[in-house]
Amino acid sequence: MTNSDLLLQNIKAEKPFPIAFSDLEKAAKEKLEVGPFGYIQSGAGNEQTLRNNRTAFEKYSITPRFLRDVSQLDTSISLFGKTFPTPLLFAPVGMNGMEHPDGEPAVAKAAEKLSIPYIQSTVSTYSMEDVAKAAPNSTRLFQLYWSKNEDISYSMVERAEKAGFSAIVLTIDTVMLGWRTEDVRNQFSPLKLGFAKGNYMQDPVFTEALPDDSFDSYVASVIDNIYHPHMTWEHVAELKMRTTLPIYLKGILHPDDAQLALENGIDGIIVSNHGGRQLDGVIGSLDALPSIVEVVAGRVPVILDSGVYSGIDVLKALALGADAVAIGRPFVYGLALAGQAGVEQVMQNIYEEFKVSLALAGASSIAEARKLQLVKA
Ligand SMILES: Cc1cc2nc3c(=O)[nH]c(=O)nc-3n(C[C@H](O)[C@H](O)[C@H](O)COP(=O)(O)O)c2cc1C
Numbered sequence: 001m002t003n004s005d006l007l008l009q010n011i012k013a014e015k016p017f018p019i020a021f022s023d024l025e026k027a028a029k030e031k032l033e034v035g036p037f038g039y040i041q042s043g044a045g046n047e048q049t050l051r052n053n054r055t056a057f058e059k060y061s062i063t064p065r066f067l068r069d070v071s072q073l074d075t076s077i078s079l080f081g082k083t084f085p086t087p088l089l090f091a092p093v094g095m096n097g098m099e100h101p102d103g104e105p106a107v108a109k110a111a112e113k114l115s116i117p118y119i120q121s122t123v124s125t126y127s128m129e130d131v132a133k134a135a136p137n138s139t140r141l142f143q144l145y146w147s148k149n150e151d152i153s154y155s156m157v158e159r160a161e162k163a164g165f166s167a168i169v170l171t172i173d174t175v176m177l178g179w180r181t182e183d184v185r186n187q188f189s190p191l192k193l194g195f196a197k198g199n200y201m202q203d204p205v206f207t208e209a210l211p212d213d214s215f216d217s218y219v220a221s222v223i224d225n226i227y228h229p230h231m232t233w234e235h236v237a238e239l240k241m242r243t244t245l246p247i248y249l250k251g252i253l254h255p256d257d258a259q260l261a262l263e264n265g266i267d268g269i270i271v272s273n274h275g276g277r278q279l280d281g282v283i284g285s286l287d288a289l290p291s292i293v294e295v296v297a298g299r300v301p302v303i304l305d306s307g308v309y310s311g312i313d314v315l316k317a318l319a320l321g322a323d324a325v326a327i328g329r330p331f332v333y334g335l336a337l338a339g340q341a342g343v344e345q346v347m348q349n350i351y352e353e354f355k356v357s358l359a360l361a362g363a364s365s366i367a368e369a370r371k372l373q374l375v376k377a
Helices: 003-012 021-031 034-041 048-058 103-114 128-134 150-162 181-185 196-200 204-211 215-226 233-242 255-263 285-296 311-319 331-359
Strands: 060-063 077-079 082-084 089-090 116-119 139-145 167-171 247-252 268-271 300-306 325-326 373-376
Touching: 003 331, 021 034, 021 268, 021 331, 034 181, 034 331, 048 060, 048 285, 077 215, 089 116, 089 268, 089 331, 103 116, 103 128, 116 128, 128 150, 139 300, 150 181, 150 233, 150 285, 167 233, 181 268, 196 204, 196 215, 204 325, 204 331, 233 247, 247 255, 247 300, 247 311, 255 285, 285 300, 285 311, 311 373, 325 331
Parallel strands: 089 325, 116 139, 139 167, 167 247, 247 268, 268 300, 300 325
Antiparallel strands: 060 373, 077 082
16 A cells, blocks of 8 residues: 555545544544543643654754655664664553553554564553563563562563563653643542553562552552662663663663763663653753764664654654654554554554655655754754
């Protein structure tokens, strides 16, 4: 199917699936309850970071090249020793049972079908073992939220190894939860509702440490463990020694932290501000990218997330030096609207727009996309 077929299919459809991010968000708002929608859509504090993520993309314009043969496109990338057909990944998004009863397994099945790497969150509704069973041929990465009880962290990493995960993504920007005013406004906490059960309740170290088997104890223990402000580079070094899996750090925004990541033998970097959900008033993720790419100088992959909502955004991120991008809220809205099929549709739409944009900019491969000229207005 060509990209224009995809668009035309939608034009003939009785109820077209939303393509533009704003339409997707609007449709999800109609479908979801106020609490879950607010939890997904909002940013921390006054949402300056959330806005910065988008203005960062809109400040850049592409200077295209023409009269180059763009009839054959190669959009493949290599990560974790494998080749993937698109430069996309699924960002780790917690508690998917909140958007759809099929939860994380539905997303992993979409990832398997489209050959897009899937990063599963620590705070998942379904466990990593359930996800591995549902999508055995997917490439899965496990996103680790460090636990105050460090043995829980090591236990989860060991389970990820056993369950066939290809890498650990350690999120470093969430040593405590951000200041989420929308959730307070809506009196909503998915953690307190039990949506993060999957990985914790199947963890022998976590369950062993519970004072009793009540729901309240489980919730209190998850919340207690997620709070880990003492985490430092020493923990990263220790984790590195304890696993043979590659370790990616998610949440790097400062070039000096990228340098420290390299010195600590980190295998990849995800430039991210958590979609504006952690510290408010932070630099747009795309604005942080060029100086990090410069420091890294091709030694490890650099992946960007936060605000990547269209194929054009993907192209701009690559042109500024990213090796790949991770998609967050768009696929979550797709999941809310139509389960696995909705996730597939969203990712396909972004990918097809990316291909059109790549060709129209005069590039035929990811390497050529990374050489495109961008102008900052
Ligand atoms: C509802 C929601 C839940 C999230 N949960 C996690 C999580 O469990 N772990 C994590 O590292 N990042 C989490 N993130 C952040 C995403 O991985 C990613 O950084 C962010 O969504 C990118 O921004 P975008 O939504 O604008 O694409 C979450 C984001 C959203 C929207």
